[in-house]
Amino acid sequence: MKKLSLICICVFVSSFCYSAEITTYYFIRHAEKVRIDNTDNDPKLNHNGLIRADNWRDIFSNVPFDAVYSTDFKRTQLTAKPTADSKHLPILLYHPNDLYSASFQQETQGKTTLVVGHSNTTNLFVNKILGIRKYPQINDSNNSNLYIVTIIAGEISSILLTIQ
Secondary structure: OHHHHHHHHHHHHHHHHHHOOEEEEEEEEOOOEOOOOOOOOOOOEOHHHHHHHHHHHHHOOOOOOOEEEEOOOHHHHHHHHHHHHHOOOOEEEOOOOOOOOHHHHHHHOOOEEEEEEOOOOHHHHHHHHHOOOOOOOOOOOOOOEEEEEEEEOOEEEEEEEEOO
């Protein structure tokens, strides 16, 4: 009888684990931008940035994204484009002053989502999901951070990787 009870408990726990909804966010900052004109608020990517955007596509080749989000700036959209194109997904826009809105949460719940942002907003977005101030602002010379946030049955975890 004890063995049967133990088997029933294991089946119940494993069925809960397999049925739990998983939401995963991948956050990156835009790739290297053109820095020739300091008055240009919306520069494109420079040569190294275009290479990095293609590298992100390759890094994410085995990630089954359901959605790709970007701010409405050339540098973020150009960073997102190779990955979005490879997944046959449109680039959806979000406003950097409205991070982790109720509509964004609803649209991405249970999905795997790439979010491309900026040095002064990407960490804020991640921290907002976490509910704590865990990650500092990204240095302006750093275009290599990858934050992965996972939500499983209401439990939130995160990791920060540096991808050169």
